[in-house]
Amino acid sequence: MKNLLQYAKQLSPNCREATWFYSRSLDGAVPLSARLGTRIHLLLCKRCRRYSRQTLFLRAACRRIQNSRPPKPHFAMPAEMRSSLQARLRQEMEKM
Ligand SMILES: [Zn+2]
Numbered sequence: 001m002k003n004l005l006q007y008a009k010q011l012s013p014n015c016r017e018a019t020w021f022y023s024r025s026l027d028g029a030v031p032l033s034a035r036l037g038t039r040i041h042l043l044l045c046k047r048c049r050r051y052s053r054q055t056l057f058l059r060a061a062c063r064r065i066q067n068s069r070p071p072k073p074h075f076a077m078p079a080e081m082r083s084s085l086q087a088r089l090r091q092e093m094e095k096m
Contacts, residue, residue: 008040008043008044009044011036011037011040012037012040012041012044012045013034013037013038013041015041015045015047015048018037018038018041018042018045018048019048019051021034021035021037021038022038022042022048022051022052022055023055025038026055026056026059
């Protein structure tokens with residue numbers, strides 16, 4: 001068992017390489033040996049597992065945002081109110 005663990009560690013890239021390979025594997029082809037090494041690394045490294053979960057979460061969130069339509073406003077601001085508000089904001093920004 002100890003030899004198997006040592007062999008797995010030899011196949012595993014370091015954290016920086018593993019996260020780089022992991023990110024690249026989501027976007028495109030990564031050589032099989034790198035994918036295998038990264039998988040082994042993720043089994044052994046808690047921090048990189050967390051990184052991979054966070055990366056998947058962010059990726060899914062970005063896709064949801066990208067695919068969602070902006071919500072329809074419940075009301076339309078009258079044009080006069082809009083221009084008045086814009087003018088007021090400009091005045092405030094000029095003070096800064
Ligand atoms: Zn790691």
